[in-house]
Amino acid sequence: MKPHVLLAPLLLIPTLALAHGDQGHSPPKRGKPAKGLVSPVSPKVTASFDLVRTEVRREGGHILFRQEVREEAGKLTPTPTGQLAGSEVFSYVWPTSIDSGAVGFDAAQGILAFVLTAHPDFDDTPLEDENGDGNKGNDGNLWHSHWVVLVKDASCPGGLKVRDIPEGTRPKLPKTWPGLPILIDSPGFKPALRGQVVEVRIPEEAAAFPAQFNYDGVTAALKVNANLHDPLLCVTGTFDVASGDLSLPGRVLR
Numbered sequence: 001m002k003p004h005v006l007l008a009p010l011l012l013i014p015t016l017a018l019a020h021g022d023q024g025h026s027p028p029k030r031g032k033p034a035k036g037l038v039s040p041v042s043p044k045v046t047a048s049f050d051l052v053r054t055e056v057r058r059e060g061g062h063i064l065f066r067q068e069v070r071e072e073a074g075k076l077t078p079t080p081t082g083q084l085a086g087s088e089v090f091s092y093v094w095p096t097s098i099d100s101g102a103v104g105f106d107a108a109q110g111i112l113a114f115v116l117t118a119h120p121d122f123d124d125t126p127l128e129d130e131n132g133d134g135n136k137g138n139d140g141n142l143w144h145s146h147w148v149v150l151v152k153d154a155s156c157p158g159g160l161k162v163r164d165i166p167e168g169t170r171p172k173l174p175k176t177w178p179g180l181p182i183l184i185d186s187p188g189f190k191p192a193l194r195g196q197v198v199e200v201r202i203p204e205e206a207a208a209f210p211a212q213f214n215y216d217g218v219t220a221a222l223k224v225n226a227n228l229h230d231p232l233l234c235v236t237g238t239f240d241v242a243s244g245d246l247s248l249p250g251r252v253l254r
Contacts (some may be wrong), residue, residue: 036066037217037242037250049090049239053198054217056094057253059201063209065094065114066199067217067242074143074193077118078100078221086226087121089233092198093218095250096149102208103147104174105183110151110163116198118143121222124178125186143191145200147174149183156234162222164230170171182232215250217242 036055053068067073073128078088094114120141130142154162163183165171174185191200219239225232243249 002164036253038242039217039242039244041070043239045070045240046076048073048075049219051217051219051240051242054094054215054242054250055102055249055253056096056213056215058204061160061204062201063252064199064201066197067092067094067219069198069219071196073196073198074118077141078120080120080141082121083120084122087119087224088236089117089119089133089222090225091118091218091222092116095216095218095246095248097214098207098210100250101172102210103185103187104172105149105173105185105221106175109171109183110149113148113150113177114200114202115146115148116143116200117146117222124153124180124184125188126178127176127186128188143193143198145187145189145191147185147187150235153231153234156231156236158220158235158237160235161231162233164232166230180232184233212252214248215252216246216248218246 036053036057037067038053039051041052044048047070050070051067052070055066057064066081076090078090079128081087094113096110096113098112099107099114100109103112118141123140123144125140125144129145149163150160151214152159159200165181171183176185176187178184187206189200189202189206191198211245216242220235221237221239222233223236225234
């Protein structure tokens, strides 16, 4: 199954309340290859999640994942609820055509996406101390990086979830898996959010990156199941989609 077929249910999700209704634009045309995926400004989308450019490029021995939004990248994070169950996650997402085995999961598990997330009600980077206070378990509200595997689930409002690990199974997992019963990795790649730009540099040797792969750009919200069971983490809505149709048209630049 092609990646964009699996991701297509996202296009049926109503835009989140923060985006004030419909995304307000027709599917954009692809930008020039030298510029990645260029998207039109969408005034009805919250500015910090309104994608205007998305790209992935090879640069100095690193893979650079980059998104540009209308303004104030990373300004908004979810409102704390005081508990894990039912809590919300905001994200900047790069769905890719990379096989899940490239980052330490079993092969062919779903859509591998690189993600930056913020969620004030829980911490899922047990090896990292993002706020530098000596406590590695209290900084989920700060933007941080993950690899996740996305699969279909009709019970999720967005039709997709981060793939659950069924009880009693022992799938292959990355060394930096944070212990949650889902296919998620917390590799510790430090994001930079400045002005309109969100970006992360990943050393090429940190994953089995293919010579070329496809990608798209998404800004979205997810939610932890109120009952803390499968599905644990559902996609609940999109703010914006770089290509307009989740066809993963982006190609890695050099």
